[in-house]
Amino acid sequence: MSRPKLICIVGPTAVGKTSFAVSLAKPLDCEVLSCDARQCYKEMRIGTAVPEKTDLAGVPHHFIQHKSIHEGYSVGEFERDALNLLAQLHKKHSFAILVGGSNLYSDAVVKGLDRFPIIPPTVKQHWQKTYADRGIAYLQQELARLDPDYHATVDLQNHMRLLRALSVCTVSGMPYSSFIGQQKEERPFDVISIALTMNRESLYQRINTRVDQMIDAGLVDEVKSLLPYKTLQALQTVGYSELFPYLEGKADLNTCVDQIKKNTRRFAKRQLTWLRNHPCTHQIPYDTVVNESLLLRLGLKK
Numbered sequence: 001m002s003r004p005k006l007i008c009i010v011g012p013t014a015v016g017k018t019s020f021a022v023s024l025a026k027p028l029d030c031e032v033l034s035c036d037a038r039q040c041y042k043e044m045r046i047g048t049a050v051p052e053k054t055d056l057a058g059v060p061h062h063f064i065q066h067k068s069i070h071e072g073y074s075v076g077e078f079e080r081d082a083l084n085l086l087a088q089l090h091k092k093h094s095f096a097i098l099v100g101g102s103n104l105y106s107d108a109v110v111k112g113l114d115r116f117p118i119i120p121p122t123v124k125q126h127w128q129k130t131y132a133d134r135g136i137a138y139l140q141q142e143l144a145r146l147d148p149d150y151h152a153t154v155d156l157q158n159h160m161r162l163l164r165a166l167s168v169c170t171v172s173g174m175p176y177s178s179f180i181g182q183q184k185e186e187r188p189f190d191v192i193s194i195a196l197t198m199n200r201e202s203l204y205q206r207i208n209t210r211v212d213q214m215i216d217a218g219l220v221d222e223v224k225s226l227l228p229y230k231t232l233q234a235l236q237t238v239g240y241s242e243l244f245p246y247l248e249g250k251a252d253l254n255t256c257v258d259q260i261k262k263n264t265r266r267f268a269k270r271q272l273t274w275l276r277n278h279p280c281t282h283q284i285p286y287d288t289v290v291n292e293s294l295l296l297r298l299g300l301k302k
Contacts, residue, residue: 028095126170
């Protein structure tokens, strides 16, 4: 008896993953799980590029705007919820689709997470305050002292990863890297991964255009409504943190918008690096039309 399939659609931000997922879900008669670390929050719509209901075109979607920034939503919680949902969906459908730009969340569902100690809120707050007071260079220095192995491999400009690693080191008294690479539980489904591709120049132009569209759609007002909560982890993200200086009278709007574009392009570059190190089953151009021929080529139809 063949096992159910999970189709993972990955690719850099703005490449068109959501629209492709919708086009693929229709002929397969299946549902879509979003694995975006920020689209799950109700209060963050414009800056996270939450798709309009009309764009979803009748295909059931899950994990979009179902949480509040005041609750938070960890990758571990997402892994648990996604696996529970997949168990239900695979009773009715041969396929399910997982789509989004948060590669850690995608990996959590496909491969499983390494298990780390629970971090008390006081430890998280300590390191967040340390970062606010002393900057990222101090976090880098402390990580080099506590876990030189992880320091040698982590993106040292990603302060969230540094904060996480330092919190684990603090609580456990062990290097963060010692928790990586544990034995994972086998999944009850087969995975077909699809990476959407686009040349970098076109991708960067699309990113710039999308940021302009977000501003026109009211992103500044959205971020303004969230300014009182700017220290929450959910808001430490591209598209929001860059606008705080403008709203606080510390920078002009054009400078902040340019910074959003620059940081989004950097994020896309990191996603592309991740994709190079995690080969997919199929790589196809972003503008590929979903038809019977493609389904056959992808092994989704006999």
